Amino acid sequence: MSIQALPDLAIVDLLWTLADDEFVIGFSDSEWTGIAPLLEEDVAMSSLAQDELGHAAALYDLLAGLTASDRDALAYDREADAYRHARLLDHGRGDWAMTIARRWLYETADAIRLDALAGGTWAPLRELIAKIQREERYHRMHVSTWFERLATTPGEPRDRLADALATLGPDASTVFTPLADETTLVDAGILAGTMRDQEAAWRATVEPVLAQHGLPTLPDAPAPLDGRGPGHGPAFDWLHGEFTAVRSADPGATW
């Protein structure tokens, strides 16, 4: 399919959400570099963060091609309100259990979304997704190991995980916030199902796991229409200040 034949606005909207999700979770994870609870986890979280930021960079590159921009400008030169990541990622780093709960909710949702994109008709995105999927498999192995460990260790580990899920659960479905023009993407064969369809598939995988462990369940309400902002709140405002600090210290510099 040629670029001219693409539903441009709809695909630009989709790419913003994919890229901003990976960018924000990558930056949040990188906050553990140097202070993770175990040396191996320090390495793991840094490597995970590097993967996610790499995915974001490649997705911003696709976006840059469609909007005549460049990836750094797309990643760094926006006001906090313009970021389109899911509210699930707006709660700040928190403790280790919070990080594991966030990663588990996000990675399980991202897996469903990647499946919905994997057979897409737009080759540049399909090819990138195929490569990303090979890396995300390791991310899910990592987070599900930790999730099981915390969920099955009575006392503080399990209590902290339950607290984190109670905080994040109400925002977890925002990864599947409906896009304004998503039926165009479904009709064009770029996306295999609507966000509501994907959310249903995701709930069918995660709700039994939460129930099995007796952990807080997800609210029934589907993703709200404003699940990707504007208004990401103080935790993201702080993170935004952090990740734009170097860029804004010397605008236009090449690093």
Added chain:
Amino acid sequence: MVTTLTRTVTEGADINAAVLDALAAIPDPELPMVGIVDLGMVHAVTVDGATIRVEVLPTFVGCPALDLIGASIRDGLAGFGREVVVEPTFAVPWTTDRITPAGRAALTRAGIAAPDDPAAVRCPLCGSDRVAMDSVFGPTQCRSLFYCRACRQPFEAMKPV
């Protein structure tokens, strides 16, 4: 005339073979004991009168060494007197299955276990199968950390993708 080559096609005009030889000598910046061709990173090479175009498969989407690899390729092919264009592509996903037997041997010699199912990994130092994975994530995106219970040495293994 434009000739498209892949690493498996070494026949053809002298220049094509010479370009492939030059590429084969370029080391990976993070695994300098192995060349980019033996790592399976070179997807296609196109040589014409004015240009040599090399399409490279990133081992990981966010591989930070990609710019360095591009610079090494431009340096390594500078002697051909043509413009060298290096383009990353995801046209096919790079997988560890693309590493050649020579590449796997070079990794093992350098103390890095070649990519395998974790259960099949052998210690690159003593050959023992009494190994345990310490962490699936290692010092670079493409490596995991292992420990050998036989020779009591930590070692790294390439992560199968």
